Amino acid sequence: MKPIEAKNQVRLGPARCVQLALSGMSYRMFRSMITISILALAVAFLVHMLVYGLVSHETQTAAYHELQQSRQMAQIITRLTRPDSMRVVLDQLADDDDDVLAEYRAWSGVDGPTFDDARQAAQQVRDFDRYLGQLPEAGRAAVVGDRSTAELLERLRDPEAMADFTQTVENLAVAPPLGGYDRLTELVNERRPIMIEAARQIRQGHREAIRQVRAAYDNRAARALAAAPPAGFGQSLRDAGFAFDDGVLPGLEAFADRADDLATLARLVVTPEIRKAVARQTDVAPADVSLEQTLLYVDNDRRARWFSQTLIDGGADPRFTPERVLDLSEQFARERQLQAAAGPEAPTGEGGILGLPTRTKWLIALSFLVCVVGVANAMLMSVTERFTEIATMKCLGAMDIFVMMMFVVEAMIQGIIGGIIGIVLGVLLAGLRGGVEYGGLLANAGDALADVGIAIVLSLIVGMLLATVAAVGPSFVAARLAPMEAMRVD
Amino acid sequence: MSESPATAPSSDGKAVIIRTLGVKKVYGEGEAATYALQGVDSSIHRGEFIAVMGPSGSGKSTFFNMIGALDSPSGGRILIDEVDVAQLSASELAFLRCQKIGYIFQSYNLIRYMTALENVTVPMAFAGVSPEEARRRGMNLLDLVGLADRWDHRPIEMSGGQQQRVAIARSMCNQPKILLADEPTANLDLKTGQDILEIMQRINKERGVTIVCSTHDHRLLAVCDRIMWVRDGTIERVEEAKDIKIKVGSIGGEEH
Known part of the structure; x- marks a missing residue:
């Protein structure tokens, strides 16, 4: 088988x-x-x-970027009007914003190493400020008293005051500032004067740059320039040493208008008549009426018509039409949303x-x-x-x-x-x-x-x-x- | 089944299709070990109808599983057509089960979610038969067992006897040489059991299929050729059916 x-x-x-x-x-x-x-x-x-x-x-x-842009627009308008304050300059020197640093470097007129010294000093000053903030309450009172950090630093140039300061800090049994007293001495006596001189020159350069821009446009006010940027405006800004994103300029006018209107509104809502009308309408105490509260209330056509009427009755400019009011309210609400969404820190790059x-x-x-x-x-x-x-x-x-x-x-x-x-x-x-x-x-x-x-x-x-x-x-x-x-x- | 017969004649000259040599099966280990089969020697001839009888727990089912290559023995050899089952690879074993052996179980073991016809065609799918051809053959087989009109019923819609007939049709679909039936009538009433036995007898006589059927059903004595009596894991004795027909005939009175 x-x-x-x-x-x-x-x-x-x-x-x-x-x-x-x-x-x-x-x-x-x-x-x-x-x-x-x-x-x-x-x-x-x-x-x-x-x-x-x-x-x-x-x-x-x-x-974050949208807010950043608004911030930049606001900044451009401010910075075209007057130079940064001493405080702002010192803060920016300690920070790492490349655009601003480029501006400052151009305006300061000092050589690279000196500028870097100034930056380092600004950072050390900031560190010192934080150090003082971290001292225990009693210790801070003994060391700083009611002086500002700048005043204290100025005082420490006196060797006697420095010895006194060293003694006090050692009695507190905490670590020395900036990693050592010799560094503090160096900062106080050498770097800080350089920094202050650089900041002074930066402000001087900034003032010069503003003058240069205005001279180029028949001394028109910065606000007017920003509201209707003339041709080549960006280039003249750049020539004067300003650094900014190109994307900012086109929206500048609307932004400036809105800023103006908001400023006007802020003034108007606290006039007695309008304040009373708003308080009655929104059912709050007259003392609690604010621009924010009012704008958030005006969130539909009917309310916008009412608010516009109230404003014009109260003697406001007729440009506050219901549409304009509604637009301002929406922009304001959006701004708040943006702020809530963006959070305090820059988003990570990833x-x-x-x-x-x-x-x-x-x-x-x-x-x-x-x-x-x-x-x-x-x-x-x-x-x-x-x-x-x-x-x-x-x-x-x-x-x-x-x-x-x-x-x-x-x-x-x-x-x-x-x-x-x-x-x-x-x-x-x-x-x-x-x-x-x-x-x-x-x-x-x-x-x-x-x-x-x-x-x-x-x-x-x-x-x-x-x-x-x-x-x-x-x-x-x-x-x-x-x-x-x-x-x-x- | 058209091959020329006889390569390994047994003592009485018929060709042997299944041969077991000292087959042992132990369940469990050590103290708890149970000896289900203790050295079974047997030979089953081509075309034979064999009844395996014995009390429950005698090792009938184990023997059935051994010769069906459904379980591996603990010792000894099983030769199907002189091929040692232990030597086959998994794939060859699958081929053997699919093409050479048909199985019928006490509990029918139809696949619950398939219709009668689908159940019958499953082994043909495994054999590589085309779906159309499988349907055609499947319908013929259902016709053979008298269920052609119920081809689209699921097992749950059929009686036990009908299910068992579908199971028989399924076991025959690849034209096996051997049909193994494990107590096919145990769950059925007398009449239905009789029908099943008749179908099996017909398959044995008309198609020459070797049938090994373990059972308690004494009516089987009437249709089988030989009886293997199994007791305590060994084959007690093998009898020719014609030698005992008279005895049973006087008791059961069921035969023709």
């Missing part, structure tokens, strides 16, 4: 696996739905974290998914862990309750790889479905949270859209991988069992 040939079993294609997985899933709809829900929740959490983080970062950055805060990354990792365990458990249950089916399949000639693929494909399909549901949920959630947090500013986050797209695709892949990885273990165990061992488990 011809023996039974020991031929290899045919391998089945993935299409057949998908078909079997689908029919299996529809039979176990309830369990599938639980698995899908777990996946959807995990992916939703991930997507929400990623999208919200990205959008939030972008909104904050945009808000954008995109990698720029997310560490805490968020940990949360995501943790949610993944929970999800892997959840899905692995669901898969394990699904595999365990199907041992008989697996054994039957193996009796009928299924290969281990086919049994494994059946489960893995099922998990992948669940991963895709769960992933898509999760993405929809997560994006909705992120949008909702962003809307509550940032309101209309969310429209500024357009630049984040590409990253959001990447995040969504990433989440889908991750969701699928998650389900697959979680399914591999249990299905591997199941596929390796001899048919009868599997049936015995039942």
Whole structure:
């Protein structure tokens, strides 16, 4: 008799696996739905974290830059009017704003090393100021008294006063300032005079630059120049040593107008008549009426009409039309939103998914862990309750790889479905949270859209991988069992 | 089944299709070890209808699993068509189970979420038969067991006897040489059990398929050729059915 040939079993294609997985899933709809829900929740959490983080970062950055621009515009107008005060100059010298430093370097007229010495001195003065601030209350009273830091530094030029100061600080048993008394002595006697001289020259140079700009435009006031920048205005500013972003100039006029109007309004709302009218309308005590409170109140057409009428009745300029009032109110509200969104510090340069805060990354990792365990458990249950089916399949000639693929494909399909549901949920959630947090500013986050797209695709892949990885273990165990061992488990 | 017969004739001249040599099976280890089979020597001939009988726990099912290559023995050798099952790779084992052996279980073991026809076509899919051809063959087989009109019913919508008939159709779909049935009638009433036995007998006679059937059902004595009596993990004795028919006939009165 011809023996039974020991031929290899045919391998089945993935299409057949998908078909079997689908029919299996529809039979176990309830369990599938639980698995899908777990996946959807995990992916939703991930997507929400990623999208919200990205959008939030972008909104904050945009808000920061918009505010920065307003600040620059305000600064340009101020700085075209009068030179920076001594205090501002010293602060800026200690800071790292490259634009301003370039201006100062040009205006100071001193050579590089001297300018650097002046900067270092300014930084040391600032450090010294902080040092004094950190002294215990009693110690500060003994050392500083009611003098300002500048006065104290000036006094310390006297060796006797310095010895006195050293003695007092040592009695307090704290570390010496600036890392050593010799450095303090050096600062007081050598660097600080250089710094003060440099600052004086910077202010002188600034005054000169303002004069130069105004001379170029028939001595017109800075405000007028800013409101309607003449051709070549930017270039003449630059020639005079001013440093600024080109993007600032076009918006300067509207900004200046608004600043003017706000200043006028601030004066108007505290006149007795208007104050009384506003107080009556908004139901607050007349003493509590302020520009802010009033502008925030005027947030729709009806109120704008009322306010405009009140202003004009109170003798204001007819340019305060309801539209103008509403516009000012909206701008003001937006400014407040921007300030709330931007936060006190400059946003970090790193954008995109990698720029997310560490805490968020940990949360995501943790949610993944929970999800892997959840899905692995669901898969394990699904595999365990199907041992008989697996054994039957193996009796009928299924290969281990086919049994494994059946489960893995099922998990992948669940991963895709769960992933898509999760993405929809997560994006909705992120949008909702962003809307509550940032309101209309969310429209500024357009630049984040590409990253959001990447995040969504990433989440889908991750969701699928998650389900697959979680399914591999249990299905591997199941596929390796001899048919009868599997049936015995039942 | 068109191969020329006889390479390894047994003592009485018939070709041996399944041979076991000192097969042992131990469950558990050490103190708790249970000896389910303690050195079983047997040979089953081509075209034979063998009944494996014995009390519960005698090792019938274990023996059945051994010769069906569903479980590996703790000792001894199992030769199916003179091929040592232990020598086969996983893939070759899958081929053997798919193409050469058909299985029928006490609890039918149909796949719950598939229709009767789908259940029948699963092994053909594993054998690489095209879906159209599988459907055609599947319908023929369902017709053979008298269930052609119920091809789209799921197991839950069928009686035990119908499920078992689907299982028989499924076991036959790749034209196996051997049909292994593990107490196929144990869960069925007398009439349905009788139907199942008749179908099996027909398969044995018309298609020449070797059938090994473990059972408690004495009606099987009427249709089988030989009986293996299993007790305490060994084959107690093997009898020709015709030698004991008279005895049983007087008790059961079921045979024709």
